[in-house]
Amino acid sequence: MPNTNPNPHPAPPPNSTSNPNPHPTSSSSSPPTKPATTDTNRETSTIDALLTGYLSLLDEYTALRHTLHALQARMYHDLARANFAAERGVRRYGRDYYDGRMQAGRRVRVCDGGGGLAGGDVDVKGAEGDREEEGVGGGGEREGEDGKKGEEGDDPREREGVVFRVAVYPPPGRGAGGKGEDEGPGTEAPTTEAADGNGNGDREEKKPGKEGPAGGGEGEKQSVNPIDPLRWFGILTPLPLRQAQGHAIKAVEEIIPQLATLSAAMAAVELEVRRARKKRAKAEKAEEKKLVALEEKMGEVDVNE
Amino acid sequence: MASQADFRDRQFLAVIGDEDSVTGLLLAGIGHVTAPPDNQKNFLVVDAKTDNASIEAAFERFTTERKDIGIVLINQHIADRIRNRVDTYTQAFPTILEIPSKDHPYDPEKDSVLRRVRRLFGE
Numbered sequence: 444m445p446n447t448n449p450n451p452h453p454a455p456p457p458n459s460t461s462n463p464n465p466h467p468t469s470s471s472s473s474p475p476t477k478p479a480t481t482d483t484n485r486e487t488s489t490i491d492a493l494l495t496g497y498l499s500l501l502d503e504y505t506a507l508r509h510t511l512h513a514l515q516a517r518m519y520h521d522l523a524r525a526n527f528a529a530e531r532g533v534r535r536y537g538r539d540y541y542d543g544r545m546q547a548g549r550r551v552r553v554c555d556g557g558g559g560l561a562g563g564d565v566d567v568k569g570a571e572g573d574r575e576e577e578g579v580g581g582g583g584e585r586e587g588e589d590g591k592k593g594e595e596g597d598d599p600r601e602r603e604g605v606v607f608r609v610a611v612y613p614p615p616g617r618g619a620g621g622k623g624e625d626e627g628p629g630t631e632a633p634t635t636e637a638a639d640g641n642g643n644g645d646r647e648e649k650k651p652g653k654e655g656p657a658g659g660g661e662g663e664k665q666s667v668n669p670i671d672p673l674r675w676f677g678i679l680t681p682l683p684l685r686q687a688q689g690h691a692i693k694a695v696e697e698i699i700p701q702l703a704t705l706s707a708a709m710a711a712v713e714l715e716v717r718r719a720r721k722k723r724a725k726a727e728k729a730e731e732k733k734l735v736a737l738e739e740k741m742g743e744v745d746v747n748e
Numbered sequence: 749m750a751s752q753a754d755f756r757d758r759q760f761l762a763v764i765g766d767e768d769s770v771t772g773l774l775l776a777g778i779g780h781v782t783a784p785p786d787n788q789k790n791f792l793v794v795d796a797k798t799d800n801a802s803i804e805a806a807f808e809r810f811t812t813e814r815k816d817i818g819i820v821l822i823n824q825h826i827a828d829r830i831r832n833r834v835d836t837y838t839q840a841f842p843t844i845l846e847i848p849s850k851d852h853p854y855d856p857e858k859d860s861v862l863r864r865v866r867r868l869f870g871e
Contacts, residue, residue, distance in 0.1 A: 501865055508856075512848055518772045519850040537767045538793050541774065547790070548777030551818035553755035553841075605755065607819060607843070611777075612759075672775045684775075691776035695761065703819050703843040706861050710840070713868050 483730060486723035490716060497712045504705045507698055514694040521687035528681055536684060540675045548669035549695055550612040553605055604711045607700040613668060755841050758818035762810040762842070763791040764803060765823040768850050773821065790817065794826050804830045810842065817842045824859070825852035834860055 525536050673680050673688055761778040763770050770793050773779075782788045792798075792806040807830055810820045824846040827834045837844060837860075848854035856862050 497868070504861065508854070512854055515769075515772070515848060519768055522768050522772060523850075537771050541779070543781060543787075545774070545779040545781050547760055547780035549761075550759040550778075551761055553758055553818055605840075609761070609778075669777060672777055672779065687772055688775040691772045695773065695776040695778055699761070699819065699821065699845065702845055706843055706845065707840065709861065709864070713864060716868060 482726040483723055486719055486726055490719045490723065493712055493716045493719060497709065497716065500705055500709050500712065504702065504709065507702050507705065511694055511698045511702065514690045514698065518687045518690040518694070521683040521690065524683035525681045525687060528683065530681075533676075536676055542670075542672070542675050545672070545675075546669040548612060548671070549609050549692070551700070552608045552610060554608065555605060604708045605704070607703040607707075609696050609700045755818065757816050758841055760790050760817050762814075762817045762820045763822075764794060764806055764810070764826055765791075765821065765847070766826070766849050766851070767793050767795065769823055769847065788814070790814075794823070800829050804833055807833060811837060811839065811844070820844050821847050823847060823849040823852070824854055825849055827860075828858060831858075835863070 522536065529536065673685065676684060760780050761773070763773050763778070765773070770791050774791065778790070780790045788809075790810070792803070794803060803826060807820070807822070810817050818841065820842050822834070822844065826849075827846050834844060834846075844860065846854075846859055
């Protein structure tokens with residue numbers, strides 16, 4: 444779980460040089476300087492607030508990075524174990540076995556800041572519900588996270604920028620309902636049927652197509668329902684390979700979209716900070732000009748007297 | 749802020765990585781090959797024989813030409829080979845994420861997001 448500590452690194456103190464008049468209310472002898480100073484102060488506090496938020500995003504990003512590394516390390520370890528214990532004839536679980544007609548079974552959904560989905564709201568609802576069903580094998584932890592994700596609008600990131608999500612495609616609830624628990628975390632529903640069946644690959648590949656709304660007669664342009672990538676490597680795949688798949692699914696579904704969201708949110712804050720800094724610099728310049736003008740005026744008054 | 753049309757169709761993850769990284773991520777079900785006339789893959793397996801031009805071409809294809817990619821994952825040691833291209837990439841979509849590989853641990857100093865952080869704080 445990402446660390447949600449709002450401010451692990453205290454924000455840098457406001458730049459003292461930016462405010463040439465630290466006690467604006469002490470004498471109030473120079474009314475023209477007062478609004479400029481207030482402007483500068485306001486910009487400084489805006490920048491501080493932005494940087495505080497930025498640092499909390501950075502902290503979350505770093506924590507997620509650690510989680511991703513741990514997951515990937517386990518994935519590589521399991522892949523190495525699978526390769527080590529590979530059956531005769533299997534040189535290596537790698538690109539030689541990739542399916543040349545593979546279809547993505549997990550796809551990205553990009554939501555806008557308000558929580559609305561770019562591709563259509565129906566899909567969001569479907570995905571949320573489906574993932575709850577699907578997550579039985581994956582443990583309650585994931586379901587909990589999904590639940591949190593569902594409450595859009597609480598997270599400032601979701602209000603401000605885009606939100607990336609990765610979900611099973613097509614939503615398994617439409618096809619084979621609720622069988623996902625047999626296979627462990629994140630295995631797609633069509634896959635589960637395949638693994639449960641007697642290994643007739645062709646028949647099982649067509650099965651989801653029959654269940655789909657478009658039927659089996661869809662052309663080449665229509666994407667075929669994806670099959671479980673594990674099946675590229677045979678029917679009886681070793682346990683380490685399945686475990687590697689579990690880690691990869693967790694990384695792809697949970698960590699990577701969050702990292703992408705954070706990266707986008709951080710970029711947005713960077714932009715705002717730069718803008719606020721420019722504004723502050725302008726305010727400072729204006730203030731300096733006014734001070735110089737005032738000093739000149741005072742000098743003239745002194746000479747006249 | 750990017751318009752909705754910019755990210756409406758971005759539904760795939762793309763990977764540029766070594767064989768183990770790509771295999772692992774494809775196991776998660778992100779691999780996609782488009783319909784026959786194009787047969788475009790959303791991944792590139794990089795090995796010792798792959799030259800930088802191919803990596804750069806794949807990066808270009810995933811980031812600029814294809815409008816259906818939402819996130820590009822690239823092994824950090826491979827991103828190092830086209831570092832200039834990765835660091836000068838400023839588009840909002842797709843998002844680039846550097847990931848570690850089996851043989852090359854993740855170095856935060858090289859991460860493009862953390863570089864941005866350092867730049868913001870004036871280092």
